[in-house]
Amino acid sequence: MSSSKFIDYSMPTSNLKHKAKAVIKSILTKFEQINRPLKIMHICGTHEATVSRSGIRSLLPNDLRIISGPGCPVCVCPSEHVTTAIKLADEGNIITTFGDMLKVPDHSLMTLNQSKAMGNDIRVVYSVSDAVQYAKENPNKKFIWLGIGFETTAPMTSFVLEKEKLPENFFVLTDFRLVPPAMHLLCNDPEFDIDGYVLPGHVSTIIGTNPYEIFPKKYLIPCVIGGFNSIEFLIALDKTLEQILESDAHVYNAYPKVVKKEGNRSAIESMKNVFDIVDAKWRGIGIIPKSGYELNAEFSNHNARNLLDEPIIVTNDLPKGCKCGGVILGKVEPEDCPHFLRQCTPETAIGPCMVSDEGTCRIRATYMNFQMTTS
Structure with missing residues (x-):
C-alpha cells in the first residue's frame, strides 16, 4: 500500500505549505519506487498555467515530466473558423465572440482584430445571450456568435438556443470540441508514450467520470481528474503515480467537490438536444472522428455556415515553421519551436498556442522562470 493512503488531503487550507510538502514528498517517494522515467499528460490550459506559475516542474526530478496536451480550445480552433468569420464580417454580418478569439491568426496570419481595424463590425461579448440580445435589438442586421470551446462552454450555447425564442437574424458558427476523442487519438498514436x-x-464537471472509463480498461493508462490550484494538481499527480506504482489503472476523481460520476445531466441533455456529434478538424492535428459539435437539423436555420456560398477549406493551417501541432499533442516543447520568443511572442503571436491565456506557449513565455519553494 502506497504512502498517499495516509495523507490527510482534507487538512485546513491554512496549512497549505505543510500539505504541499507532504504531497510532494509522497510523489518523490513513489517515483523513486517506480524507478523509471515517467511522462504524465494533463489536458487543460488552466492546469498548465498552475504548473508553470507555481513552478511545480522545478520541484520534480528531470525524469518525471509533466506534458501539456490538447487542452486549449483557442489553440485547436482551425484556421477555417477564423477565415470564415472574417469572410462573413467582410460581407456585412456582425461577429460576436469572446476576446480570446480576436488575436487568433488564420493561415494567412489575418486576425479578427485586423478585420475590425479595417472597418468590420466585430464585438466582444460576455456570453451568447449578449449576442442574441444584439440581434433582437437590430432585426435588420445579421449577428453571428462564434461558438468555441470544449464541453465546458458548449452548454452555454445549447441552453440559450434551446430555451430562448431566437430571432431569425441570429446565427452560430460552431467550433466546439470534445476531449475524450482527442485522448483516443493520442492513445492510438504509435509514438504515444504517456504513462498517465x-x-x-x-470538462469533467460537465461530462462526469464515465466517458473516461474506457482508457484504463482499453489502454491500461491511469486517469485522475484534478482541480486547479497547485495543491489540487499535486494531489492528482500523486494519485496518478500511485496507480502506476500499484499497476492498477482506473479513473480516480480527485476533484469530488465539483465533479460527479454522472456529470451535469441538464447540460448533457441540452447538448444532445441541440448538437450533432460530427468529425471535426483540430488545428495542427487534423480530423478527429466524432470530436465536434454541429447544430442539428432543428437549428439549421441558425447555422452561420449556411450563409456561405461554399465552405472555406484550408489545407495548411499553421504558419511555416510553427510547431504548435507538436506542442498541442505533447510531442515537442514550446522551446523547440524556432519562432518561440523570437518572431512569436505574447505581443506578436503568430502561432495559436501563443495567443490564448490557456495556450502552452503563452503560459511558458509568461512563467518560464518561475520556481516553487516549500522551505
Missing part, C-alpha cells in the same frame, strides 16, 4: 492522464476538472 491528469484530466480537466471543468
Whole structure:
C-alpha cells in the first residue's frame, strides 16, 4: 500500500505549505519506487498555467515530466473558423465572440482584430445571450456568435438556443470540441508514450467520470481528474503515480467537490438536444472522428455556415515553421519551436498556442522562470 493512503488531503487550507510538502514528498517517494522515467499528460490550459506559475516542474526530478496536451480550445480552433468569420464580417454580418478569439491568426496570419481595424463590425461579448440580445435589438442586421470551446462552454450555447425564442437574424458558427476523442487519438498514436492522464476538472464537471472509463480498461493508462490550484494538481499527480506504482489503472476523481460520476445531466441533455456529434478538424492535428459539435437539423436555420456560398477549406493551417501541432499533442516543447520568443511572442503571436491565456506557449513565455519553494 502506497504512502498517499495516509495523507490527510482534507487538512485546513491554512496549512497549505505543510500539505504541499507532504504531497510532494509522497510523489518523490513513489517515483523513486517506480524507478523509471515517467511522462504524465494533463489536458487543460488552466492546469498548465498552475504548473508553470507555481513552478511545480522545478520541484520534480528531470525524469518525471509533466506534458501539456490538447487542452486549449483557442489553440485547436482551425484556421477555417477564423477565415470564415472574417469572410462573413467582410460581407456585412456582425461577429460576436469572446476576446480570446480576436488575436487568433488564420493561415494567412489575418486576425479578427485586423478585420475590425479595417472597418468590420466585430464585438466582444460576455456570453451568447449578449449576442442574441444584439440581434433582437437590430432585426435588420445579421449577428453571428462564434461558438468555441470544449464541453465546458458548449452548454452555454445549447441552453440559450434551446430555451430562448431566437430571432431569425441570429446565427452560430460552431467550433466546439470534445476531449475524450482527442485522448483516443493520442492513445492510438504509435509514438504515444504517456504513462498517465491528469484530466480537466471543468470538462469533467460537465461530462462526469464515465466517458473516461474506457482508457484504463482499453489502454491500461491511469486517469485522475484534478482541480486547479497547485495543491489540487499535486494531489492528482500523486494519485496518478500511485496507480502506476500499484499497476492498477482506473479513473480516480480527485476533484469530488465539483465533479460527479454522472456529470451535469441538464447540460448533457441540452447538448444532445441541440448538437450533432460530427468529425471535426483540430488545428495542427487534423480530423478527429466524432470530436465536434454541429447544430442539428432543428437549428439549421441558425447555422452561420449556411450563409456561405461554399465552405472555406484550408489545407495548411499553421504558419511555416510553427510547431504548435507538436506542442498541442505533447510531442515537442514550446522551446523547440524556432519562432518561440523570437518572431512569436505574447505581443506578436503568430502561432495559436501563443495567443490564448490557456495556450502552452503563452503560459511558458509568461512563467518560464518561475520556481516553487516549500522551505
